[in-house]
Amino acid sequence: MNTIDYTTIDPSKGAPAREPERQYYFIAKAKEYLKKQSQEAGRPLTFCVTTFGCQMNARDSEKLSGILEQIGYVEEPDEEKADFVIYNTCTVRENANQRVYGRLGQLNRVKKKNPHMMIGLCGCMMQEPEVVEKLKKSYRFVDLIFGTHNIFKFAELIVTRMESKRMVIDIWKDTDKIVEDLPSERKYSFKSGVNIMFGCNNFCSYCIVPYVRGRERSRNPEDIIREIRRLVDDGVVEVMLLGQNVNSYGKTLEHPMSFAQLLMEIEKIEGLERIRFMTSHPKDLSDELIEVMRTSKKICRHLHLPVQSGSSRILEKMNRRYTKEHYLELVEKIRAAVPDISLTTDIIVGFPGETEEDFLETMDVVRKVRYDSAFTFIYSKRTGTPAAVMEDQVPADVVKDRFDRLLKEVQHISSEVCSIYTDTIQEVLVETVNDHDSFLMTGRMSNNLLVHFPGDESLVGRIVPVELKECKGFYYIGELVRES
Numbered sequence: 001m002n003t004i005d006y007t008t009i010d011p012s013k014g015a016p017a018r019e020p021e022r023q024y025y026f027i028a029k030a031k032e033y034l035k036k037q038s039q040e041a042g043r044p045l046t047f048c049v050t051t052f053g054c055q056m057n058a059r060d061s062e063k064l065s066g067i068l069e070q071i072g073y074v075e076e077p078d079e080e081k082a083d084f085v086i087y088n089t090c091t092v093r094e095n096a097n098q099r100v101y102g103r104l105g106q107l108n109r110v111k112k113k114n115p116h117m118m119i120g121l122c123g124c125m126m127q128e129p130e131v132v133e134k135l136k137k138s139y140r141f142v143d144l145i146f147g148t149h150n151i152f153k154f155a156e157l158i159v160t161r162m163e164s165k166r167m168v169i170d171i172w173k174d175t176d177k178i179v180e181d182l183p184s185e186r187k188y189s190f191k192s193g194v195n196i197m198f199g200c201n202n203f204c205s206y207c208i209v210p211y212v213r214g215r216e217r218s219r220n221p222e223d224i225i226r227e228i229r230r231l232v233d234d235g236v237v238e239v240m241l242l243g244q245n246v247n248s249y250g251k252t253l254e255h256p257m258s259f260a261q262l263l264m265e266i267e268k269i270e271g272l273e274r275i276r277f278m279t280s281h282p283k284d285l286s287d288e289l290i291e292v293m294r295t296s297k298k299i300c301r302h303l304h305l306p307v308q309s310g311s312s313r314i315l316e317k318m319n320r321r322y323t324k325e326h327y328l329e330l331v332e333k334i335r336a337a338v339p340d341i342s343l344t345t346d347i348i349v350g351f352p353g354e355t356e357e358d359f360l361e362t363m364d365v366v367r368k369v370r371y372d373s374a375f376t377f378i379y380s381k382r383t384g385t386p387a388a389v390m391e392d393q394v395p396a397d398v399v400k401d402r403f404d405r406l407l408k409e410v411q412h413i414s415s416e417v418c419s420i421y422t423d424t425i426q427e428v429l430v431e432t433v434n435d436h437d438s439f440l441m442t443g444r445m446s447n448n449l450l451v452h453f454p455g456d457e458s459l460v461g462r463i464v465p466v467e468l469k470e471c472k473g474f475y476y477i478g479e480l481v482r483e484s
């Protein structure tokens with residue numbers, strides 16, 4: 001959490017032009033407005049940020065929460081009770097969008113009963129012009145709409161809304177800007193996501209992310225290291241380095257640097273215990289990175305390596321720029337270097353033109369690689385992407401049948417793969433008290449598998465040895481090994 005000395009900011013003066021100073025000025029200004037509002041209401045006003053989509057969005061939401069807390073809003077986990085509700089949206093698949101519209105209708109009913117209520121929408125969906133048109137027309141009760149490129153302006157936009165009492169919309173098409181040093185409020189005290197790059201230049205033909213997140217830009221390594229050092233000083237032991245394609249980190253920097261080199265620098269940070277990253281694109285996974293993973297003491301034994309399809313023909317249509325054979329060779333190379341690595345993946349079923357033979361190639365990859373787990377998705381047509389206008393869209397019933405067969409295979413394999421650690425002792429980072437049983441603690445092994453074991457809350461944030469007693473398919477029941 002960054003701190004700022006508010007006594008040096010005079011909100012009655014003009015706003016500074018430079019970032020992040022400008023936003024700290026608006027935080028101070030919003031704080032004054034909010035104070036008045038809470039006096040009127042006779043209670044503190046609350047906020048709830050609801051996150052859809054990936055880890056990028058989760059990290060963005062922590063920044064939104066950080067700004068809201070600095071303004072003086074108090075967090076309220078139940079969105080129907082909160083005075084300021086923000087939806088940080090995702091549009092990677094159509095069903096993500098539908099959920100947002102459905103829940104907005106519900107929120108409107110709540111808003112009618114609460115005169116202090118504001119609704120803000122941001123994230124990837126807002127970068128689609130049709131979405132904003134629809135909101136402007138049929139969802140007039142929304143107060144604030146902004147996109148993925150100007151999230152740093154949140155405080156400024158809140159002030160604009162508080163002063164105008166009208167719907168405020170601010171969407172940027174793209175940006176080359178990275179604003180550092182804004183507040184953020186972490187969900188966990190002991191682990192944190194850290195953006196290392198933004199955007200994506202890969203244009204996989206099915207994917208909307210490059211259109212809504214803009215061109216790829218890497219943060220300067222010094223800024224990343226400085227952020228992680230601060231996090232470690234604040235109690236963080238595990239970081240998740242975030243980017244749509246971390247393997248191409250640094251290529252566009254003034255002084256280019258590879259992802260493997262960045263990892264070596266991060267490894268040196270004292271007090272940091274675990275390093276994770278996502279997502280790796282197979283086409284850019286270098287031998288240098290494999291070597292760094294092999295020798296590292298801190299990089300976790302887990303690699304998420306989305307394959308998307310096992311058919312080289314479909315991979316070409318997807319613009320993934322690797323073949324089935326290349327992918328399998330890569331897996332072999334990684335396993336030879338890091339034998340205990342856990343591999344996970346993403347798979348799309350029903351890409352346009354996918355035949356039964358293509359699908360069987362995907363099943364073949366799943367059987368050959370034997371993933372620890374796999375996220376399986378039904379292809380979703382995204383307007384504006386090349387795949388949306390491809391011929392031979394696969395009929396829904398055929399896709400459903402393939403999806404079910406794939407899921408069954410993936411689950412069967414992963415339950416076998418996961419059980420191999422039974423009766424071993426593993427280092428576990430303790431995360432929370434178990435949701436269902438308060439006598440159990442829940443933690444994560446280096447390979448990302450969950451472990452539940454009897455313990456107490458004082459263990460949260462610590463890395464402890466746990467003996468794995470029983471595998472329950474996707475998680476373990478274990479026992480804390482007491483130091484003698």
Ligand code: SAH
Nearest residue numbers: 206207244279306346347348377378379380
């Ligand atoms: N940058 C990451 C993926 C981000 S999106 C990567 O390249 O691996 C997360 C996953 O959503 C993708 O891996 C893909 O499997 C899935 N996905 C993306 N677009 C999709 C679409 N149009 N339909 C179905 N699944 C999709």
Ligand code: SF4
Nearest residue numbers: 200202203204207209
């Ligand atoms: Fe989408 Fe491909 Fe970029 Fe991943 S690499 S975000 S799948 S375009």
Ligand code: F3S
Nearest residue numbers: 053054090091092124
């Ligand atoms: Fe969704 Fe945007 Fe992430 S579209 S998957 S939230 S980058």
